[in-house]
Amino acid sequence: MRTLLITDIHGDTDKLEKIIEKEDFEAILCAGDLSDAREFDDYEGKLDEVLDLFDKKDKLVKAVPGNMDPEEACVKALRERRINLHRKIGSFDGFEAVxxxxxxxxxxxxxxxxxxxxKNAVETLSERxxxxxxxxVIHxxxxxxxLDIADGEHVGSPEVRELLEDSEFDLVLTGHIHESRGRDKFNxxxxxxxxxxxxxxxxxxxIGDGIAVEMKQL
Known part of the structure; x- marks a missing residue:
């Protein structure tokens, strides 16, 4: 299943639309910061613009909020569109995502x-x-x-690292640290x-018998 992996949109609908129009895909996974409560006075209006673009291709989409997405408002909007993955399990053709x-x-x-x-929430869900x-998908x-280097310092979560080292996930999509674009492997x-x-x-x-990931840019 050809799946678009995205994160940290921060309300940039122009770039999001260009990516969606450029690529052929069957599903989208988004790791958060869809809108930005510090950047936009109308956080929910900008969030709706982002989610409208997700709807445009009529594909299966699942997303979690980022740290710039107020949890309650963002999850409410994701639930209304049936695309919420925060503290949930989503089923796709050939795989599941938490x-x-x-x-x-x-x-x-x-x-x-x-x-x-x-860590506790994802561990509990993964058992199901x-x-x-x-x-x-963990912001x-x-x-x-x-994946966690900002201004030369490691700023990620030790508990999330423990989760990945002990898990049986085939692929984890993350984001949050803009300057740490890349890959890593944990057991x-x-x-x-x-x-x-x-x-x-x-x-x-x-995503099929195996998983091949290609890093891309506009």
Whole structure:
């Protein structure tokens, strides 16, 4: 199943639309920061613009909120569109995905769950997954990895790293740290930050007997 992997849109509908129009895909997974409560006075209006673009291609979409998405407002909108993956399991053709949004910062952003909260919720949900191929969508990246470096410092979650090291996920989509676009591996679990849509970055995963991920940009 050809799946578009995106994160950190921050309300940039122009770049999101270009990516959606450029690529052929069957599904979308989004790791959060769809709109941006610090950037837009009308957070929910900009969120609706983003979600309207998801609807445009009539494909299967699942998303979690990021740290700049107020949890209650964002999850309500995702539920109304039947695309919420936050603290949920989503079923796709040939795989399942589990998700958790939010991310830790020093800035007091709208949605900052603890690493322990993320780990416990995803572990509990993953025990209910039945598919042979399992993905996770977690906005907060794992600590001390290629995916959590901001201003030269590792700023990810130790608990999320423990989760990935102990999990049986085939692929984890993360984001949050814009400058840490890349991949890492944790005891067989591959994690990918495709880079922020805000800067024209994304990835495409071919998910079948195996998983092949191509990092792309506009």
């Amino acid at each position: 998700g958790h949004g939010g991310g830790i910062t020093p800035f007091g952003t709208p949605f900052e769950p603890s690493g322990e909260e993320i 997954m039945k598919a042979d191929t399992r993905l996770a 907060q990246p794992p600590a001390n990895s290629e 067989g679990t591959v994690a990918v930050n495709p880079g922020p849509v805000l800067e024209g970055y994304y990835a495409v995963a071919e």
